[in-house]
Amino acid sequence: MKFYIILCICCLYVLQGVGQEPDGRNTLIRSEGTSVLVRIVPPWGYTRIGVKEGSFGEYLRNLPLRSHGSRVHYFDGGEKRNRKVYCAVVDLDIGNRDLQQCADAVIRLRAEYLYHRKAYDKIHFNFTNGFRADYTKWAEGYRISVKGNRVSWxxxxxxxxxxxxxxxxxxxxxxxxxxxxxxxxxxxVSIDAMQIGDVFIQGGSPGHAVIVIAMAIDKTTGNKLYLLAQSYMPAQDIHVLNNLQNGNISPWYDLKSTGRVMTPEWTFVTGDLKRFKD
Known part of the structure; x- marks a missing residue:
């Protein structure tokens, strides 16, 4: 019975807003946590928004994290200088080439989720010229030839x-x-309809993209918060972003804020929010 009670308390500790104490002390980071779910707790009064078992949202909010205090590194081993940008580093390789940048990190997370669920037929992404690259075709042994703007299997x-x-x-x-x-x-998608897995994205050269990896709600007011993750240029570890505009709730972002969404290295507008179709 004692074990059951302790287990229930631990579950509530993770899922409910116990991060920011009533006196304003900010304790939203649990250094011993090894995942987004356990490491980063919601502010006082907020509860994590539920996710469906096996969903993309569940995958993202359970992303594994490297030990607290780990630093973001570039593909070539160099270290990201501005440590104020992030509060945690996702434990996922980036390879040794300058490839996995901002949009690529979003693609990587989506593809990893689908791959491990063996939803192979849903793994497909378009090249900039419109060519559709299906993973199933690649796994069947086909490769892609790129000659100028001509692409073929x-x-x-x-x-x-x-x-x-x-x-x-x-x-x-x-x-x-x-x-x-x-x-x-x-x-x-409308900012009011935000879900875990949605993406703030501005297409361009370079453009930028960040992904929503967790959400929380104040059930009394209905106000919602969310966490963001990104990679950047050059290719670097995926990391959870701090909120430099509001230290009281950082690394959480407030959904009620309208207009601009100011992340440490890019400013979006609420109209930049998008979602994977399937």
Whole structure:
């Protein structure tokens, strides 16, 4: 019975807003936590918004994190200088090439989720020129030929759905997709309808994209908060963003704020919010 009571208390500790005490002390980071769900708690009075088991939202809010205090590194091993940008580093490789930048990080998270659920037929992304790169085609042994603006498939390998082959597929997508192509693939959603997995994105050269990885709600007022993650240029570890505009709730962002969404390295507008179609 004692174990059951302790377990229930621990569950409430993670799911409810116990981060910011009534006296204003900000304790939203639990250094011992090894995932987004456990490391970053909502402010006082807020409760995490529920997610469906097996959903993209569940995957994102349970992203594994490197130990507290870990630093963001670039693909070449260099360290991101501005540590004020982030509060946590996602424990996911970035490879050794300058490929996994902002839109690529969003693509990576979506693809990883679908791959591990074996939803292979749903893994497809468009190149900037409109070419659709389906993972199933790649896994069947086809490869992509790019000659100028002409892109085509050709048979080169045996069927292989292994993880290394999946990563090789993603590297090709990263090389030829970006914010311009991803913005066209996603569908616009109202800021009031935000869900975990939605993306703030501005297509361009370079453009930028960040992804919503958790949400919380004050059930008394209905106000909602959310967490954001990104990669940036050059290719670097995916990291959870601080809110430099509001230290009282950082790293959470307030959904009721209208107009601009000011992240540490980019400013979006609420109309930039988009969602994966399927």
């Amino acid at each position: 050709y048979k080169a390998k045996e069927e292989d759905y292994s993880y290394p082959t999946f990563r090789a597929y993603l590297n090709v997508v990263f090389a030829y997709a970006g914010t311009l192509s991803l913005a066209k693939e996603l569908v616009s």
